[in-house]
Amino acid sequence: FGNDFVSLRAQHLGSPDPRSNFDQVQAAVNAGYQHIDYAERKVRAQEFYRFLSQMKVDDFVLTAFESNLYLGVITGEAEYTDDETSRLRRQVAWRQEPIANDELQAPMPRLLEEQGSVVDLTDGLSIISTWFEAEPEVSGTEPGPTTSPQPAVVPQLREATADFAAKLHVQRDDIQEVIRLLQTRQQIVFYGPPGTGKTYLAGKIARFLAGEEHGDHVKTVQFHPSYAYEDFFEGYRPAKFDGDNVGFSLEPGPLRRIAAEASLDGNRDKPYFLIIDEMNRGNLAKIFGELYFLLEYRDQGINLQYNPQQTFVLPPNLFIIGTMNTSDRSIAMVDAAIRRRFAFVELHPQEGMISGMLERFLETTGQPALRAELLNALNSEIGATKRDLMVGPSYFMKDHAETEQGLAEIWKYELLPLLEEQYFGQMSREKIREKFGLAAVRRKAAGDVGLASLAVGPESDDKATD
Known part of the structure; x- marks a missing residue:
């Protein structure tokens, strides 16, 4: 720091045009830096490309020196000089007062820790803009932007109603x-x-x-x-x-x-x-x-x-x-x-948020509690051996579950095939239907609630599901 420019050594780079694309810069690096490993050549190419092509006039530039940061504004295009220690340069108008390199706001510490000579600091632009506006009169530059870019934050989520x-x-x-x-x-x-x-x-x-x-x-x-x-x-x-x-x-x-x-x-x-x-x-x-x-x-x-x-x-x-x-x-x-x-x-049918969901749904919609009683009876049977395989309430919240025929079809074509898969090799198909069929579960639910029978509508034969 102390000069009116920012620079890179670039002593073996050659002289690629400042508007070169990344592939052209990589080719120049490969030609001039054959003495270093290919992985390091890729890193150098990235740094030179940022300096030559991505940095623009009126962009902010930040450099660290000892325990301070120094902020400036780029005023010129990239150029080559005969100085071997700073061959690739850009003219900069520096802010006069240094910035203490401690207790920086996020994300500046993370950005400044990134490896490389030229690092993209765009994520910290809102903070850098604030520093610049604290000293608006920077020699040789126009005033900075009147509004700071919006910082990235974790938004405050609204409360549940x-x-x-x-x-x-x-x-x-x-x-x-x-x-x-x-x-x-x-x-x-x-x-x-x-x-x-x-x-x-x-x-x-x-x-x-x-x-x-x-x-x-x-x-x-x-x-x-x-x-x-x-x-x-x-x-x-x-x-x-x-x-x-x-x-x-x-x-x-x-x-x-x-x-x-x-x-x-x-x-x-x-x-x-x-x-x-x-x-x-x-x-x-x-x-x-x-x-x-x-x-x-x-x-x-x-x-x-x-x-x-x-x-x-x-x-x-x-x-x-x-x-x-x-x-x-x-x-x-x-x-x-x-x-x-x-x-x-x-989300478990018998614990936490989902527990009682079907009962609340039936009560809100003015429907009989049958489906909730059947679900509880079915899960009681399943839970004795496989808690994680209990059935959730959404099967019984469908429109066609409101009739005996619809309920029988849900049991036959959705629930029993699911249970047959989960108990494969442990229980025969006949045993599964005997234990978890609609008729068996209906009898268990009736016994649990002390009723002689349970029905949602006209009686129907559910033997096909057992």
Whole structure:
């Protein structure tokens, strides 16, 4: 510091044009720096490219000297000189007063710790602008911008309302607890048996928190065994170029797209939500890759697999809600890294938020309690051996479940096949139907509630389901 420029040594760079693209800069580095390792050449190319092409006149520049930071504004294009110690330069008008390099606001400490001679400080632009405006008269420059860019923050999520909880047929306190987890952890997983409304609740809660006017702030993806990092974040895709030429272009996936939208100035104080359905059906380590790091350290950045010259930060206003089905045995394979990074919220028919949902639904809609009594009786039978396979209430909240015929069809075509799969090799098909068939469960429910019979409408023969 002390001169009116900022510089790099660049003694072996040659003289690529200041408007060169990255490939041209990389070629110049490969030609001039053959004496260093190829990995280091890539790092040098990235630094030179930022200095030559990405830095612009009127951009802020920050440099560290001893225990202080010095802030300036770039006033000239990149140029080459005969000075071997600072061959590549840009003219700078420096702010007169230094900035103490201690007790800096986030994200400045993280940005200043990044490796390299030229680091992108855009994420700290709002703080840097404030420093600059504290001394507006900088020699040789125009006044700085009148408004600071919007800082990225964790937005304050709205509280659950009684009306919203009533529409979901859950307790308000349970919803509010989920919202508090999102506020403090930013990443949660709903897990539980089939039919507990995991995806439904995730979508409803996300849209409630985003606000009706921001429906596009909620995106949903579904993992599956062939899903990969390239599908989720970014990867190369076949693309048609000029004429009939076909090649590959780097395309963003759903996470990168919603992160970019959430990071735009004007959006940084608004909540965005990514819902990952059937999360445990994918190979999580393969899908998340280096993003594992960002899930735990939202205030830090990381270089990307397909874009190593860029540092990516997961914006603090992006919330992630995953769902996992406990009847899918792959949930046992979810590694400790994911369990540490997400808060796990169980949705179970007999405990917590989902407990009593069907009873509240039937009471609100003015319908008999039969379905709730049948569900409780069925889960009582299942729970004796397999708690995680109990059936959720959503099977019985469908319109066609209101009739005897509809109820019999749900039992025959949805519940019994599910139970046959889960008890495969442990119980014969006949034994499953004898134990869990509609007639057997109806008898158990009648005994539990002290009734001679249970019916929702005209009697129907349910022998086909037993």
